[in-house]
Amino acid sequence: MLILISKRLGLMALTMVVVSMLVFLLLEVNIQGVATKVLGPYSTLDQREIWLKANGYFDPLYQRYVRWLGHFAVGDLGQSVRFKAPVAAILGPRLRNTAILGLGVFVVLIPVSLTLGILAGMREGSKLDRVISVSSIITTSVPEFASSVFLAAIFVFGLHWLPGTSTMTEGFTLRELILPILVLVLYDFGYVARMTRASMAEVMTTHYVRTAVLKGLPYRQVILKHALRNALIAPFTVIMLQVSWLLSGVIVVESFFAYRGFGALLLEASLNQDIFVIEACAMTAVFVAVSTQTLADIGYTYLNPRIRFR
């Protein structure tokens, strides 16, 4: 187990290094482009030369990369061109807001999708199973921006129940979080429910479940004590991997509802060519995604006794 964890952590570090190279190459190879983005399109060539020289941009590429990575490692993420502030100071609160939103999504998503998936998988092919699978196809077919529009049309303009923006200008309120959470859950629960259903349906066909039914155990007990234990291993991984998907989803939802989170920051930075913010956001997003993948792998091994006791 310890060997596995250190192996996975090593792989994660390697992935992060390669990703950092990719981000660096993508955004910083063209130094004239960097200078134009920082100093603005109306800067003169001389001004850009002076800035580039002062910041060491004429050094060889590998030297610049190592220096860039060193700054990243100690948390010096540079200055935002658009917000005129250190990137780290902007990123912190934004990440906290997105973490709150993400937590809300998982609090709703996990019970809803697991319950529906288990109910559908318990009796494969039943009427409830058909209803759940067709409705999950429909909800995953409506992209987040479209369901934002639909839900806003119903709850904001039609019924006047909920606010249409989630700026949180008057302090944190749960009311403003309802619609963003609803949109994200609506798009994703179908996928998680289908995965749970597949896992549950597979377990229900195994011999040990059949034996439990045949020896006369109450059906309730068969499901809760025997089937669920194995059926919930695969959905655990699926749910962990939804963190990576959520980082995509928040870009759309946060920009639609004007929620001041990480996704809105990345979008605003990329629309305004705020290069150091884009770099910091990209690295943070990949870091979060890769660490949840690693956690999912380690957790899966731990939960699955067939691997754990080998």
Added chain:
Amino acid sequence: MAHATTLTMPAPTSEAALARALRSFALLRESWVGMTGAGIILFWVAVALLAHWIAPFGPNATLVPWQKPLAAFAGNSVVPPGRFWLGTDHLGRDILSRIIWGSRTVLTYAPLATLCAYTVGSIMGLAAGYLRGWVDDVLSRIADIILSFPVLVLYVIIIATFGASPLNIIFAITFASGPGIMRIVRGLTLDLRSREYVAAAETRGDSPWRIMLVEILPNARGPVIVDACLRLGYVTITIGVLGFLGLGLPPPNPDWGGMINEARSMALAFPHMTLFPCIAISSLILGFNLLADGLREISLRD
């Protein structure tokens, strides 16, 4: 010489291919989910092909701004005889016409981008699965790294770096979804490479690429077609999302995601400007997903 005729294989003719296509269509008819999906897709394809004849106005014609849907029936005298069924936008462009013309945009770029991604992904997957060894290691590692990015984050970075243009959008989609396709094709190739017909081709002395493209790829088509259908849906979402975020195809030509983005700030007073493009794009994606589900159901049955 009666034996010789029985030994010769019937040459694959276009007639045989047509019969095969008809047979698979007959199979699809057994799944109402798949049929519904195919129906929705065919509807939009027909709309895109006939845009020139069925659209009441040109895509960028500026007429009367701020008209609500069916304004002509409300006794509003400003509206000309040609009625704005779905209203007009802030520049006076007919929304129905823009949705009809916009179907061309999405039905051009979504299949094109999916095809590009499949070409790259299949070649990588075939090479990794058939050649194994260091090729497999290198390609799989590259795929892992690209897949570790949250998808939309990757799109936003690529488009922000290279700018929004049709070519860059296709490139970004190929770059981001190629690795996923590669994993699927690689898995199928690993399974198929131990078949007898591959061994026969190897004994014959066929070149590796000929074996991959002629022997393995056609036999992997079943799961690949289902995945391609699902992926068409994802790519449609992606094009819509990029348009919605203001990173999509440049204006003024209509694109559903871009229409929603332009009208977003006016959604409070004029919800019709955002509502109808949303319905259009959701229905098309639903079509792809239903068709994929129907195809999967059929492929599992036999």
